[in-house]
Amino acid sequence: MGDFVVTLLTGLSSAAALFLVASGLSIIFGVTRIVNFAHGSFYMLGAYIGVTTVQSIGGGAVGFWVAILLAAVLVGLIGVAMEVLLLRRIYRAPELFQLIATFGVILVIQDVTLWIWGSEDLVGPRAPGFTGAVTILGQRLPEYDLVLIAVSPLVLAGLWLLFNRTRWGTLVRAATLDRQMVSALGVNQRWLFTGVLFLGSALAGLGGAIQLPKGGADLLMDFNIIAAAFVVVVVGGMGSIGGAFLAAILIGLLQTFGIQIFPNSTLILMFLVMAVVLIFRPWGLLGRPEIPGHGVVEAPEAPLRPAGRSLRIGGALAMAFLLLLPVAHLIAPSLVGDFSLVLTIEILIFVLFAVALHFIMGPGGMVSFGHAAFFGGGAYGAALLVKFADAPMEIAFWAAPAGAALLAILFGWFCVRLTGVYFAMLTLAFAQIAWSIVFQWGEVTGGDDGILGTWPSDWASSRVAYYYLTVGFTVAGILAMRRILFAPFGYTLRAGRDSPLRAAAIGIDLKRHQWIAFTISGAFAGLAGALFVYSKGSVFPTSMEIARSFDALLMVLLGGVHSLTGPIVGATALTWLNDLFSELSYWRFLLGATIIALVLLLPDGLAGLGDSWAGRRLGLASPGSESGAGPGSGSGAGDREAPA
Amino acid sequence: MTASAPPPVLEARDLHTYYGGAHILADLSFVLNDGEVVVLLGRNGAGKTTTMKSVMGLVRMRAGTVHLEGADITGEEPHVIARAGMGYVPEDRRIFGDLTVMENLEVGRQPPRPGAPAWTPERLFGMFPNLAEMRSRPAGRMSGGEQQMLTVARTLMGNPKVLLLDEPSEGLAPVIVDQMAATIQALKAEGLSILLSEQNLHFATAVSDRAYIVEKGRIRYEGTMDALAADAEVRNTYLTV
Numbered sequence: 001m002g003d004f005v006v007t008l009l010t011g012l013s014s015a016a017a018l019f020l021v022a023s024g025l026s027i028i029f030g031v032t033r034i035v036n037f038a039h040g041s042f043y044m045l046g047a048y049i050g051v052t053t054v055q056s057i058g059g060g061a062v063g064f065w066v067a068i069l070l071a072a073v074l075v076g077l078i079g080v081a082m083e084v085l086l087l088r089r090i091y092r093a094p095e096l097f098q099l100i101a102t103f104g105v106i107l108v109i110q111d112v113t114l115w116i117w118g119s120e121d122l123v124g125p126r127a128p129g130f131t132g133a134v135t136i137l138g139q140r141l142p143e144y145d146l147v148l149i150a151v152s153p154l155v156l157a158g159l160w161l162l163f164n165r166t167r168w169g170t171l172v173r174a175a176t177l178d179r180q181m182v183s184a185l186g187v188n189q190r191w192l193f194t195g196v197l198f199l200g201s202a203l204a205g206l207g208g209a210i211q212l213p214k215g216g217a218d219l220l221m222d223f224n225i226i227a228a229a230f231v232v233v234v235v236g237g238m239g240s241i242g243g244a245f246l247a248a249i250l251i252g253l254l255q256t257f258g259i260q261i262f263p264n265s266t267l268i269l270m271f272l273v274m275a276v277v278l279i280f281r282p283w284g285l286l287g288r289p290e291i292p293g294h295g296v297v298e299a300p301e302a303p304l305r306p307a308g309r310s311l312r313i314g315g316a317l318a319m320a321f322l323l324l325l326p327v328a329h330l331i332a333p334s335l336v337g338d339f340s341l342v343l344t345i346e347i348l349i350f351v352l353f354a355v356a357l358h359f360i361m362g363p364g365g366m367v368s369f370g371h372a373a374f375f376g377g378g379a380y381g382a383a384l385l386v387k388f389a390d391a392p393m394e395i396a397f398w399a400a401p402a403g404a405a406l407l408a409i410l411f412g413w414f415c416v417r418l419t420g421v422y423f424a425m426l427t428l429a430f431a432q433i434a435w436s437i438v439f440q441w442g443e444v445t446g447g448d449d450g451i452l453g454t455w456p457s458d459w460a461s462s463r464v465a466y467y468y469l470t471v472g473f474t475v476a477g478i479l480a481m482r483r484i485l486f487a488p489f490g491y492t493l494r495a496g497r498d499s500p501l502r503a504a505a506i507g508i509d510l511k512r513h514q515w516i517a518f519t520i521s522g523a524f525a526g527l528a529g530a531l532f533v534y535s536k537g538s539v540f541p542t543s544m545e546i547a548r549s550f551d552a553l554l555m556v557l558l559g560g561v562h563s564l565t566g567p568i569v570g571a572t573a574l575t576w577l578n579d580l581f582s583e584l585s586y587w588r589f590l591l592g593a594t595i596i597a598l599v600l601l602l603p604d605g606l607a608g609l610g611d612s613w614a615g616r617r618l619g620l621a622s623p624g625s626e627s628g629a630g631p632g633s634g635s636g637a638g639d640r641e642a643p644a
Numbered sequence: 645m646t647a648s649a650p651p652p653v654l655e656a657r658d659l660h661t662y663y664g665g666a667h668i669l670a671d672l673s674f675v676l677n678d679g680e681v682v683v684l685l686g687r688n689g690a691g692k693t694t695t696m697k698s699v700m701g702l703v704r705m706r707a708g709t710v711h712l713e714g715a716d717i718t719g720e721e722p723h724v725i726a727r728a729g730m731g732y733v734p735e736d737r738r739i740f741g742d743l744t745v746m747e748n749l750e751v752g753r754q755p756p757r758p759g760a761p762a763w764t765p766e767r768l769f770g771m772f773p774n775l776a777e778m779r780s781r782p783a784g785r786m787s788g789g790e791q792q793m794l795t796v797a798r799t800l801m802g803n804p805k806v807l808l809l810d811e812p813s814e815g816l817a818p819v820i821v822d823q824m825a826a827t828i829q830a831l832k833a834e835g836l837s838i839l840l841s842e843q844n845l846h847f848a849t850a851v852s853d854r855a856y857i858v859e860k861g862r863i864r865y866e867g868t869m870d871a872l873a874a875d876a877e878v879r880n881t882y883l884t885v
Contacts, residue, residue, distance in 0.1 A: 170743065185726060185754075
């Protein structure tokens with residue numbers, strides 16, 4: 001009995017940080033419609049800044065709490081800086097483009113934190129007056145846990161008063177429903193956005209600072225909390241603070257009880273709960289369906305065109321380059337080193353992965369936050385066959401996409417029932433389930449140690465031979481997906497993206513088409529994974545982690561989601577940049593800063609740059625360069641809904 | 645222009661608006677004088693709503709100018725235009741469904757403005773007695789007619805000088821349409837200048853002083869309601885379905 005009560009209380013206390021981070025994320029999303037991936041970084045900053053403020057103010061009975069609040073305020077100001085300097089400039093960019101910017105911020109904050117506070121984990125200061133433990137039914141519970149248990153309801157009450165009893169709160173709630181209408185009523189949205197970013201970031205900072213006496217500060221906090229915070233927000237319902245509160249408690253309890261019952265599957269448990277909730281309540285416990293129309297409607301997308309002359313010439317040149325590169329390597333190894341082949345193989349693999357993701361994201365309108373599940377699924381599928389069946393490469397290679405496709409059939413069945421952000425979050429949840437299985441099921445997958453010894457067959461074992469193999473599969477994969485998009489199946493997919501209702505009205509079973517597309521995309525991602533595992537000779541859980549999914553997302557968005565060449569350009573540029581910077585110290589900072597600069601300079605993506613250049617040369621306005629507004633009331637928002 | 649003639653309270657000149665490649669408004673101009681009720685008449689898709697949104701800054705124009713009480717508001721952001729004294733009542737109401745009636749009014753509240761009627765929730769409840777009985781009801785749980793009243797009341801909370809009313813009679817029961825006509829006349833008596841868009845000629849005739857007929861984004865006819873009533877040919881060409 002005592003065990004149970006103490007576990008219950010521990011669970012409630014661990015919900016505090018989760019609730020603070022998730023409610024901030026939810027508030028920011030509600031008004032700005034931006035999924036702030038950098039929110040975990042704000043949590044981490046809250047912890048580090050908290051350590052510093054406690055040190056400088058002194059951890060006395062008053063000083064400690066002042067220091068914690070000061071840390072929250074400082075993180076709030078960092079959020080404001082991100083809004084004013086970065087997000088505000090790109091509100092007019094296509095939906096999701098802001099995601100890239102927040103990726104960049106994650107990288108920058110990681111390295112800035114490393115530079116200021118060093119790589120050692122910091123021990124959190126103790127809270128004066130709450131350093132002991134209380135005994136409950138014979139079991140000991142740290143006193144500070146009781147403080148944490150009290151924090152969530154207090155913050156919830158404060159937020160409720162703020163949103164229901166102040167004019168600012170009323171405006172924020174109205175803007176969450178229809179921000180264009182709020183601005184037509186004379187409210188300057190800029191201040192709402194800035195205020196919301198301050199509040200949301202400060203809550204994340206508070207979450208980081210307040211858990212210091214329990215958890216300290218380390219450089220992995222950002223990614224560790226962000227997945228859990230997403231789960232809480234989605235389970236609770238996007239934009240619902242009460243929902244975030246309920247879900248944080250649910251997840252907190254699940255984690256503490258889960259660790260006792262299934263010590264090896266705590267991660268899986270959390271994401272499983274999320275998947276179950278979304279299947280039965282697609283909009284979360286207290287959320288409501290997204291009302292289409294006002295707010296996030298974009299300009300109608302220009303139709304995809306068959307390859308024009310310039311694209312054919314460009315494609316032929318790229319092909320010639322790829323075919324001749326090994327020849328150059330054999331003739332002049334000093335100029336074209338072995339490494340250029342290695343890098344090109346890696347680029348090609350990620351190009352195939354990015355094109356597979358784009359296949360559902362661009363023409364299908366389904367944004368997946370968890371595509372690494374299929375990349376890693378393919379990689380592990382091949383590696384497991386090698387490990388347990390000693391399968392030769394020729395067999396494992398075909399098993400990988402087939403295995404990834406099966407995974408996609410399973411995940412897709414659940415995911416395609418949702419749309420928009422909820423779809424994205426559910427894909428993330430499934431990817432995390434797959435990752436946790438690989439990570440925690442050590443006997444089979446090797447856990448963190450991965451699987452070694454996946455080398456190509458003899459005929460493909462030379463660098464040049466494997467290079468040509470990669471070129472062949474990548475080019476064939478891209479052409480196959482392109483062919484599908486220009487077939488009636490592709491038209492159907494795009495019709496469903498542009499108008500699900502009309503597509504349904506003419507008799508299209510959209511969900512079924514989306515499910516098939518999801519599976520095709522998963523299969524090609526799995527093929528990329530197989531190419532990857534044989535190029536490295538090993539596979540580790542990192543090939544399935546969130547960061548890998550984010551990489552793919554970044555490639556597609558950076559390249560330009562509206563263009564078929566976008567993912568190719570994006571994957572090439574990002575893989576090359578990654579390699580270029582990876583030798584340097586603080587490469588994350590450089591990469592993040594480069595990403596942010598690209599976002600600010602090229603709001604249509606890298607491929608958009610080419611489009612508009614070509615468009616100008618032909619004397620045509622490129623599609624979407626004019627006002628983004630479409631006919632109909634909701635679409636009018638496209639151009640001017642957000643503050644410029 | 646002689647010194648005695650004040651500038652029109654709202655003047656739009658040569659508006660051009662595009663959606664992507666589609667030319668929606670072409671060379672559209674109109675004038676709204678102080679204290680007038682003017683109606684834009686036209687069929688579905690003629691460009692009435694786009695005209696309103698262009699004037700309000702919700703859709704970006706490619707060319708043209710808009711002056712409010714002589715001041716150039718072309719290209720300003722919607723909240724700047726609203727604060728300059730323009731009230732916008734959208735066609736599809738766009739009430740905040742989760743917010744109560746009082747909270748909806750609060751979102752619209754702006755400081756009083758010299759030369760424009762000043763509104764308080766109490767005054768508005770006098771005008772829309774139905775709303776008074778449901779102050780703390782979530783607006784999403786009201787009937788269509790009540791929501792239409794609320795969207796007008798919410799815009800009035802900004803104490804506008806000019807009111808843009810986009811198809812206020814659309815989809816309402818006849819008794820509510822009559823109520824809406826009475827409301828427009830009462831607002832005119834308060835000194836508001838009103839630009840209306842309508843397909844319902846009968847309703848428009850009951851409340852308006854002058855009419856512009858819009859077709860394919862251009863003004864095809866301009867005249868007083870009496871002149872329009874006498875001109876069967878114009879009505880048959882542009883207005884009957």
